[in-house]
Amino acid sequence: xxxxxxxxxxxxxxxxxxxxxxxxxxxxxxxxxxxxxxxxxxxxxxxxxxxxxxxxxxxxxxxxxxxxxxxxxxxxxxxxxxxxxxxxxxxxxxxxxxxxxxxxxxxxxxxxx
Amino acid sequence: xxxxxxxxxxxxxxxxxxxxxxxxxxxxxxxxxxxxxxxxxxxxxxxxxxxxxxxxxxxxxxxxxxxxxxxxxxxxxxxxxxxxxxxxxxxxxxxxxxxxxxxxxxxxxxxxxxxxxx
Numbered sequence: 001x002x003x004x005x006x007x008x009x010x011x012x013x014x015x016x017x018x019x020x021x022x023x024x025x026x027x028x029x030x031x032x033x034x035x036x037x038x039x040x041x042x043x044x045x046x047x048x049x050x051x052x053x054x055x056x057x058x059x060x061x062x063x064x065x066x067x068x069x070x071x072x073x074x075x076x077x078x079x080x081x082x083x084x085x086x087x088x089x090x091x092x093x094x095x096x097x098x099x100x101x102x103x104x105x106x107x108x109x110x111x112x113x
Numbered sequence: 114x115x116x117x118x119x120x121x122x123x124x125x126x127x128x129x130x131x132x133x134x135x136x137x138x139x140x141x142x143x144x145x146x147x148x149x150x151x152x153x154x155x156x157x158x159x160x161x162x163x164x165x166x167x168x169x170x171x172x173x174x175x176x177x178x179x180x181x182x183x184x185x186x187x188x189x190x191x192x193x194x195x196x197x198x199x200x201x202x203x204x205x206x207x208x209x210x211x212x213x214x215x216x217x218x219x220x221x222x223x224x225x226x227x228x229x230x231x
Binding site for chain 1: 157
């Protein structure tokens with residue numbers, strides 16, 4: 001089984017609605033980061049939440065982290081057509097000296113105008 | 114806003130040829146990374162680099178791969194003898210890791226180089 005798994009795998013909603021994506025992981029982490037990827041393009045960093053934080057906001061984004069359940073959620077409020085993309089969570093492990101990110105499988109979000 | 118840049122955006126090569134992918138990390142960052150994403154799959158870690166040496170590498174990063182920081186700005190990934198299965202999008206990333214003495218390893222990614230091995 002894999003370190004990062006998002007659900008749902010795909011999500012389609014109407015413009016203006018809220019979109020919630022979930023991420024689960026297996027090992028202890030230092031932080032969890034969310035990225036957006038437009039089709040075939042680069043990864044855009046959205047937000048980082050540290051292991052000692054429970055919630056973080058950035059504009060229309062709200063991220064929660066529950067380390068006891070090893071899960072995180074990304075909420076995009078008032079969605080726009082431009083939010084159509086794949087969203088990935090990535091975790092940094094907690095052991096010192098290990099900076100690599102382990103990515104999840106991604107949620108493909110489609111906003112219907 | 115500073116950003117990571119990568120060249121070329123697309124590289125086509127014949128199997129067995131050497132390729133060098135280039136990256137310019139964000140200037141005040143100290144940690145550099147290469148990741149790859151095979152079409153339709155997850156982003157996978159290849160290697161991290163700090164203080165002019167490899168910090169960590171994955172099992173994908175075998176003897177065919179090498180990294181180098183040839184000068185103060187560039188960070189390169191070399192694949193010595195490309196295979197068909199090396200076809201993927203290769204992403205460079207960089208981070209400060211520590212900000213104001215607090216561990217804050219936001220990794221910023223470049224736009225990627227799409228490598229196609231024929």
